[in-house]
Amino acid sequence: MTTVLVTGGMGFIGSSFLQYWMKRHPKDRVINYDLLTYAGNPANVEEISHLPNYRFVKGDITDLALLEKVMKEESVERVVHFAAESHVDRSILDPSCFVTTNVLGTQCLLEAAKQCGVGRFIHVSTDEVYGSLGAEGYFSETTPLAPNSPYSASKAGSDLLARAYYETYGFPVLITRCSNNYGPRQLPEKLIPAVITKALVDQPIPLYGDGRNIRDWLHVDDHCSAIEKVIECGVPGQVYNIGGNNERTNVEVVSQILRTLGKPDSLIRYVSDRLGHDRRYAIDSSKIQSELGWKPAYTFERGLAQTVEWYANHKDYWLRPSNTTVKRNEAAEESGDAEGA
Template identity: 70%
Template structure:
């Protein structure tokens, strides 16, 4: 039996991970540590809220005394660190919040984990730390770190801090870097839910630049299963890339969703490009496939249909949240974590 501390467990990927873990590891205890910021939603984990093996703690990852208290009292042995500020547009407007949460917050969490003798620390990161690719090639775990936005720079900083705690102190840290996630419970400011919700309301769908920026899309359930495999079999000190093998331009994603919903292309509205907008991301996930035996199960078409259906069926869920969404953001940039 394990006790798993999940930071950011009320957000998009964190909540999906908790549901996945409780379903597949009912003997384990799960502590959900989340500050409940704008992108967190308690209803995401309502189905496990009353289970005896689940506990929610309202807390900031920069609160060292509370972190240590929770880890010691609950006898935590595994930390899965999702908590992060993750929206690129917001990072461009105010980088300081991202530095505080993603870099300093991660350092506080690493320090608490070291003091409390944590056996496994999984640091969830993003392919955006690698920067931008040309038309050919893929990011591997050996690709240089070259972030281009305040968000990705803050995630790169947290990655390097996690690596330092492994190399310097021997904390058993494993870093995962995922491609863009999509699926149920994603906050409406992100690209795919924004496309879906705008289309359902017959509102213009903003597309940055020429719409030819390329991303690799990973269904959140596939991401959760990959993290599960890393927890069980990953090697401390290693980095594992997690990708969905679903490269699409932003314009292709918009068109796919509009076709599925029976909405016209006239809803597409091209807007001025984002500052520092990376042209292409693509993940080489052969390491996690060859060493840990993980492969994604969702094709893009299957996963997208399931995701669109979820938003169609949960209109009240996203309508309550949508008032906070920046009007012109197309929401791109949801790698690890990204995680709200």
């Protein structure tokens, strides 16, 4: 039996990982450490919260004393770090909380884990740290970091701290950088759930710029299986890119959702582009595929159909007040990074 501490486990990706891990590793003890910010929703873990080997701790990742207390009490052996402020538009309005959570919080978590002798630390990051691609090429693990928003800059800072803890202290850190995640239980301010939920009630769908920004879409279950591979087989000090091999323009994604729901493209409303909006992201995931034997299981068509069906059948989830955000009347966020600090 292994004890795993997961930060940000009330958010979309963190909660999906918790459920994935506990199904695949039912004897492990799991600690869900989350501050329950706007991005955290206890409904995300209802299916596992009753299990005797699950524990929730409400806490801030900048609280070094609490982190050390929990890690020592629970004899934590592995940390999987999802917790982050992740909304690009919010970071443009207020960069300070992104630096506090994503940079200082990651440093506190690394320090606590080092002091407590944690055996493996997975730092979950994003392809947005690489900046913007042109029409061709892919992000590899050796692509220089060139973040273009306060959010991605804060994530790049956290990546460099994780690297420094390996290089300086020999602490067993592994970094993953994923492309845009989607799937059930994602916060409705993100692009795919925002479009689905708006279309279901026939609301206009704001779309940034010309809608031709390209993202590589990764089903959250594929992301979880990749992280499992990194935990079990990854080499400390290494970076692993995780992509879904599903490049689509934003307008293609929106139109496909509308077709699936039988809704007209006339719901789309083009709005002024976001400041510093990266044009294209695309991941080269050949390293994790060749070295660790991982590959995505979901095609985009299959994953999107499953996701649309889930939101259509769970209106009680996305109509909850806890999932109402201050920016629902603006264009939705494409970022697929971890949520919940």
